[in-house]
Amino acid sequence: MMCPMRFQSEKMKNGLNAKRITLDGILTALALIIFIVELQIPEIVPIPGVKLGLANVITLIVIFEIGPIDGLIVLILRIIMGSMFSGRIMAMIYSMAGGLLCYVVTLLLKRIVTKSQIWVCGVLGAISHNLGQIMVAVLITQTPELFSYLPVLVVSGMITGAFTGWLATFTVKKMGDRFGKLR
Amino acid sequence: MKKIRSTFLIVQAILLVFCCFLPGGCGRSEKEKIEKYSSVVFAMDTVMEITVYGDEVSLKKAENLIKDLEEKFSVTLEESDIYRLNSEGSASVSEDSYELLNKGKEICERTGGVLDLTVYPIVRAWGFTTGEYRVPGEDEIGELLKKVDYRQITLGDEGLVTIPEGVMADLGSVAKGYTGDRLMELFRDCGITSALINLGGNVQALGTKPDGSLWKVAIADPGGGEGYAGVVAMEGKAVITSGAYERFFEENGHTYHHIIDTSTGCPAESGFVSVTVIGEEGVLCDGLSTSLFAMGPEKAFEFWRESNDFEAVFITSDDRIFVTEGTEGSFTPLGRYKNVKPEVLRHDQN
Amino acid sequence: MIKTKTWIIIFGSLLALCAGLSLWIFLKPTGGNVANVYLDGKCVHSVDLSAVTESYEFTVSSDRGMNVIRVEKGYISVVDADCPDKVCIHSGRISDSAAPICCLPHRLVIKIEKEMKAGDDVPDAVSK
Structure with missing residues (x-):
């Protein structure tokens, strides 16, 4: 199962054609919509960094089904445009730190998980997202006390990550080989 | 070709990121306010903090001045004026060293030799210069005391200073105070109106x-630790404290500190734990804080009554606080001294 | 390949550990009664919460935005802010908590500590 996938993503790396740009564009738009919609959900837990992170579903799907480079492009564009559209430019550095750490962890995990275990990437990705955010926050505000939020953020990351991860697993399963045809 | 195209995409993404920061970065209005500049310098065996409200240039000048003065006053640096004087018996010294030796001698004179610029051999015998502490024998101290006399330093013409063999000059007790005065002068010349320096505990504003x-x-709380014994409010003054807590060691249940009584050659048993001198002139405050500490309450209070160029805060070993009348109202006890009522010394009382 | 069961066990224990740890952190008192307000890592305001008799509000603002802070006897909270996420407001009032209130977009942090870090009692220098 892994071999053909690897082969395809290798192939993808070499080509930046109109089809691929369109696909990345559509997926970025999708991620952005999810991101903006999620912003409308009021904060339930008053701790910075606790949120559902639904947009990560798209990142996960792209990394697993289309390719790591496309995943990075979609992620970065979504963070930049997301912060601009929502007027949270000052928060962009936190999202970027979290998003990139999450991306790296997902990429590393991709080597050891099966497609039905994408939710594992969701969980560990969400945890590392929160970790990256808090580390940048500690650096910027020079407040090591912010680390006291870490256990809570790990718990919230596991719950939200399991949910988004499960969504990604579910989508990948339902879509079957349709992503392959899109490429 | 395809590689180039993907590079383009990444460059575009980066540009986009920069665009986001542009309005915040360039659009900010220049605020009309005095900037605060601080720096920390390690010199004269201590940490020096300089804070200037003005420009960065004067801060740099201040750092250079400190380094420059250290190279002149050091007892251990081989190229310094004082090192050359001590090793050769006579030396043509820089203007700064000459002035400080002169100033130092004046203060020695004024304190009747309680402050002595030539006490170095005794301080060294106790190990306070190296950290290898020991209690010297009576004979050794007696021998060394013969060499302690600031009057042996002769200031000649054209910067020529001579000193008899075996006598050693050390500006340690006044050098930081003098450096403070020079820094204030420098800042004033730069047109600065607000600055604060802390030269290893010697504060001057x-x-x-x-x-x-x-x-x-x-x-500082003379008991050590992070706490404060009190706080002094002032403008344009030097606030210099001497205490037995700065450098000391214990041997056979006895504590020996670094302030040497020049009449006995042993750590001064004065009854003070901390003496703070507040005045316009840093070099005077520096020299006097040590000497008043060594004098003990009776002589120190008398000394203050006969003077009019400094104020002081005295803390005794039985936890009493004495403030001079000029400090009344500007000194507030803090920490474990919070409930101690300072006793005010007045010029017209006996 | 790690079995799904193994993942679940790993996550389960991590969850339990962190849940316990967060409870411990949030319930453990710091023993402090001073609230220090930091902007960009620098303390801009200190207040002894135990000494407050009448509640009042004040505004901390920078070029990033503003936060209105409310001080009452034993408690401090952010009651208004122009940040987008309003997490600082939702944090509610804190009295003795190891977890600070923070407004990350404005780089504002309110910590409960033992000592005042700004204000009249903090000296400009220490003479020793």
Whole structure:
């Protein structure tokens, strides 16, 4: 199962054609919509960094089904445009730190998980997202006390990550080989 | 070709990121306010903090001045004026060293030799210069005391200073105070009206804070630790404290500290734990804080009554606080001294 | 390949550990009664919460935005802010908590500590 996938993503790396740009564009738009919609959900837990992170579903799907480079492009564009559209430019550095750490962890995990275990990437990705955010926050505000939020953020990351991860697993399963045809 | 195209995409993404920061970066209005510049310098065996409200250039000048003065006054640096004087018996010294030796001798004179610029051999015998502490024998101290006499330093013409063999000059007790005075002079020349320096515990200020309020200088708790014994509010003054807690060692249940009584050659048993001198002139405050500590209450209070160029805060070993009348109202006890009522010394009382 | 069961066990224990740890952190008192307000890592305001008799509000603002802070006897909270996420407001009032209130977009942090870090009692220098 892994071999053909690897082969395809290798192939993808070499080509930046109109089809691929369109696909990345559509997926970025999708991620952005999810991101903006999620912003409308009021904060339930008053701790910075606790949120559902639904947009990560798209990142996960792209990394697993289309390719790591496309995943990075979609992620970065979504963070930049997301912060601009929502007027949270000052928060962009936190999202970027979290998003990139999450991306790296997902990429590393991709080597050891099966497609039905994408939710594992969701969980560990969400945890590392929160970790990256808090580390940048500690650096910027020079407040090591912010680390006291870490256990809570790990718990919230596991719950939200399991949910988004499960969504990604579910989508990948339902879509079957349709992503392959899109490429 | 395809590689180039993907590079383009990444460059575009980066540009987009920069665009986001542009309005915040360039659009900010220049604020009309005095900038605060601080720096930390390691010199004269201590940490020196300089804070200037003005420009960065004067801060750099201040750092250079400190380094420059250290190279002149050091007892251990081989190229310094003082090292050459001590090793050769006579030396043509820089203007700064000459002036400080002169100033130092004046203070020695004024304190009747309680402060002595030639006490170095005894301090060294106790190990306070190296950290290898020991209690010297009576004979050794007696022998060394013969070499302690600041009057042996002769200031000749054209910067020529001579000293008899075996006598050693050390400006340690006044060098930081003098450096403070020189820094204040430098800042004034640069047109600065607000600055605060802390040369290893010797605090000196130029003017007031930028908002016009007084500087608040805490006096360290002589018991050690992080606490304060009190706080002094002042403007344009030097606040210099001497205490037995700075450098000391214990042997056979007895504590020996670094302030040497020049009449006995042993650590001064004065009854003070901390003496703070507040005045316009840093070099005087520096020299006097040590000497008043060594004098003990009776002589120190008398000394203050006969003077009019400094104020002081005295803390005794039985936890009493004495303040001179000029300090009344500007000194507030803090920490474990919070409930101690300072006793005010007045010029017209006996 | 790690079995799904193994993942679940790993996550389960991590969850339990962190849940316990967060409870411990949030319930453990710091023993402090001073609230220090930091902007960009620098303390801009200190207040002894135990000494407050009448509640009052004040505004901390920078070029990033503003936060209105409310001080009452034993408690401190952010009651208004122009940040987008309003997490600082939702944090509610804190009295003795190891977890600070923070407004990350404005780089504002309110910590409960033992000592005042700004204000009249903090000296400009220490003479020793």
